[in-house]
Amino acid sequence: MGSFNLNRRSFLKGAGLMGATSALAALAGCGGSDDGGTDASAGGDTGSEASSYAKTIVIGRANDSDNLDPVTCIGNINIFIFNLILDGLLKTSDDGETIEPNLAEDMPEISDDGLTYTFKVKSGLKFSDGSDVTAEDWKWTFERAMTTEDSNWISTVENFDHVECPDDTTVIVTLKTPAASALACLCVFTLGVQSKAYFDKVGADEYKNAIIGTGPYMVKEWKKGEYLTLTKNPNYREEGLPLTEEIEFKVVADDNSRKIQLQSGDIDIATDVPFSTMKELESDSEVAPHPDPSTFTYWVSLNTQNEYLSNPDVREALFLATDPQEIVDMTTYGYGTTIGTVFSTTSEYCDKDLEPITPDVDKAKELLAGAGYPDGFEIKMLLKGGNDFYASIATVLQSQWSKIGVNLVQDTQEATAYSSARKALELDTIISGWSDDIQDPSEFMQFIFDYDVTHGYYSGLQQPDDMVALNDQANAEQDVEKRKELYKQIQQGFADQKIFIPLLSVPYQNAIRKDITGFVQTPLGNYRFEKLAMPASE
């Protein structure tokens, strides 16, 4: 950003102008060749194809990764980049709608009892250090994911009974019970094949700092808290990919700085961009918001063990006092979407027939009066300090609920105190959010149905037997249509319980330079950068 340096932005402006002019000339000269613009976009620099792309693309993030070991890591900041380094047998498609083979030659052969999945693996696979992928690596990868005690992701693989690898290109996974979610679970990042020899060499602690896989990139340098640089895997199985040699994840903690650095060309992609900034960038000439759909949904959990909230009429009154559209408008500047159920909107099992709440203040007041609280009451909402998005939702809710006399008090706690209060269910209401780690609702349902994990997602409600039965059926059902019907009933059940006030879903908050192509973030959040490229600036 030096005042005396020609910064890249102004340089590109010039280059863009040149590009536009030559494109015009090309049009005028040969009357509309399709290739006219592409050549010009290389900035007039002739050379091999590789050199027409920028060597490095810099991505600004609010936080740094803290653990690159997929099995022991926690948090999206780590998870999102695993698809760059690791490949599993299967993967979700870029749009998140289907599951496709990745290192497997094809989709697996499934035995008639639905318990055994047999994969034929592509041959000749190499890790980024040049060593061959062996049967031992596959077996070790699976077993480590399935047995590491302090892994937060065991639940996604706990239906796997055992894994056999008779040779380097065959993997046979045996389930405990037949489950529709098995294919989705096989896409989970902990099952991306990793090198056992490397792990044995460096040990578990060092493994957190760098891992080796078969993905398009490998770790080059990591200065913790500052930047993490990935470089092209020289042994990547697809010739000519990835297009960009280096990806640098740079920590730019401050939201304003990240925006300014994006605009000045210090970074090329910004993540965690506040919605207000995305709105503002819509009119920028160089960069643009890139709201990829996500699985994120937000709702308010009402603790049914609270003296007021134990009354279903009171809960319904709060539903009717809530205006999700106003929340979308005021907190996401239109980027969010109102929802009628807490299921991820990108999931095929999301019941789109459930409508977002239509507020009805009069009816809400009636219900409250009927419940014996004509003058309302005071209630707290547990919030995490420093989370501006949650705080702004709470502020709008506070205003909405005050119309029926409910005084919502923001109980903001420092991050760990917040987790601790949440774990002990020391709360009246809380803003909850969910994002899937697998393209299947079973993981989410486990968080709600297994009371010990989240107190029924902070509703304080142990799900009744009929709901539990529905969930068990849904877990086992292989037929997608029948399964949809089961999940529909479950979602209707939540709606009737009035424990989760559905608010909104949001897209990923990215903003990128307009000349970048191939930026993919799947609904699960995985970056896919094989074809990510930006024209070289020099």
Next chain:
Amino acid sequence: MSQSDDKGFKADATPTPAGEAAAELAATAEEASQPEKRLSPFRRSPSLLVGTIIVAFFVLMALFPQLFTSGDPYALDGSQMLLPPSADHLMGTDNFGYDIWTRVVYATSLDLIIGVASVSLPFVVGVLLGLLAGYYGGKLDSIIMRVLDCFVAFPFMVLAIAIVAILGSGVRNLIIAMWVVSWPEYTRLVRAEVLVAKQSEYVQAAKTLGYSDLRIMFRHILPNVISSSVVYAASDVVMCIMTGAGMSFLGLGVPQPTPEWGAIISGGKSFITTAPWISILPGLMMAVVGLGLSLVGDGLNDLLRTKD
């Protein structure tokens, strides 16, 4: 030299500047009956006059916010988001469509309460400890000063965060955190001056007359050593409000949507490029309050020293 500046001089055997000042103060106390003292304090110190007017203005605003704005500080308005200052919205609006001027006005009472409440207890406790440490010296002094050393060894922000994390956020706990972090300054100030005052003739005289320690401490020493703490307290009020703002910045201050200056300023941080008025204008108000209190402090200092 200005009293409000010597925050916490350490007392060495050599005369410290604070010590000299204290000696001067002792001298002033003895002059208390001179005729020029009868002049109105405001006439003798224009700083005090200006400062008092400013502070009085804000006290008025705290007591009668309706006189300054007709708006509702809690009126959220989706159609009025992020508007720049105008005749309708003197300080513009924020991302909730809140009228910032209205919120700044309504925040005055809370902020003044935070400032005064945060300072009062540390003032009393800090001065007492300083008095005891300085007067008795020896073991008691060592113990008090080592405890103090431990307190000042932590960056106060960290101590404040830890306390708020233990107690939870909110105005009351914020004030408690402030109590814990701000007493050492007063103890240091008073102790340094007591060490000097102890050697002065009037104390020696009182001792030879056989007065009790309590009487000497409170009747003879305290009036002569307290002025620098009073002056410091005026600026400490501003510092406490600022620390509260810092806590809001970390998300641990006064929760939304309660109007509070620090919270308003930090709430505007996400919008400094698009709506800088959210942070700048309320900050300006705080600076004016600070100016008022600093002037009062200066004025008191002028009055109490009267060397020139």
Next chain:
Amino acid sequence: MKSLRYLLKRILQMIPVLFVAVVVIFLLMRFLPGDSALATLGDKIDPRAYEAIKEERGLNASIPEQFAIYFSNLLQGDMGTSVIYNEKVSALIGTRMVTTICLALIATIFTVLISLPLGYLAGVKRDKPADAVIRVFALIGLSSPAFWVGLLLLIVFGVQLKLLPVSGWGRSWPAHFRALILPGMTLAFSSIAVLIRNIRNNVIDVQEADYVDFGRSKGLSNWAISTGYVLRNALIPTVTLLSLRIIGMLSGSVIIENIFGLPGIGALLVQAVTGRDYAVVQGCVIVFVIIVLVVNVITDFLYSVLDHRIQLGGDEA
């Protein structure tokens, strides 16, 4: 010899303080709700993983046991490992200390470079227009929240003029320097105001002192009087004040580093408290106490250099 003994005494005196500070912060951290396992797990907490991590990090041990383990390691020079960064605390603090010390240093330089001439000028031009302007400037500086001043500087120099980086630390020394200018100014702002007022008053006091008249009567030039007598004598009390401000700056760095995204100890400490990264919190506190000690000792030495009347090793109560 005497000064060496004095130095030794000062260091020995700090040891119990250091110990108590470590114990206090150790206990304080254990009083905080939640633990590092909970902090690490964040939003999706699997109870099995939670228990496993607690066990692995030794959080199930009693508090005295935990302290005993920590303290015996500390005596062997091992400050432990960060659970957030998976790195030795000593290495972690080492790199961040450089940032914080540079920040405090640059803020100190700004403070001295700006307050010295202005304070001196105000003093010698007492009650002239220059004095009035400087005093008003100082009053404003004293009254403005540092946090707000930081935002203002950010808006003007970072956002509007785009002269200086808005945040971050950079990767080369020139970049570090540029990154430190705005936070350095912010941190220095109130200290500048305090020092200007202090120096001004000291200059006035000294000018009125007898020895200045004596110097004049001996026919010394104004310049010689200014530098030789007035400035030097006026600076003696200022040195102590400056050292207190430097210690204050370390505190201020906690907020400033967060505003400007600097990877220093202040920011690390806040993060570690939030993440219940006990070993890091302890390590940072030890470092802070040591810095306070070092600044105090340096101050005493400077004091003795400036004022020959002062002998080190006097009774320190």
